[in-house]
Amino acid sequence: MSSEVMGAVTYECMSCGTNVTAEELSYLPEIKCICGFRVFRKVRQPIIKQLKAI
Numbered sequence: 001m002s003s004e005v006m007g008a009v010t011y012e013c014m015s016c017g018t019n020v021t022a023e024e025l026s027y028l029p030e031i032k033c034i035c036g037f038r039v040f041r042k043v044r045q046p047i048i049k050q051l052k053a054i
Contacts, residue, residue: 011041012040014039018033018034
């Protein structure tokens, strides 16, 4: 994660795949991607859980 802060919510456009943060979406007058599509999905953080074997 180069420039992202841990715990920051990131959304991805379902049409073009552009990643947008929640803060960037709050600046816009309507929730819409630069391509004009209005459907986003929340991107999961790459957290790997390790468990000890029994």
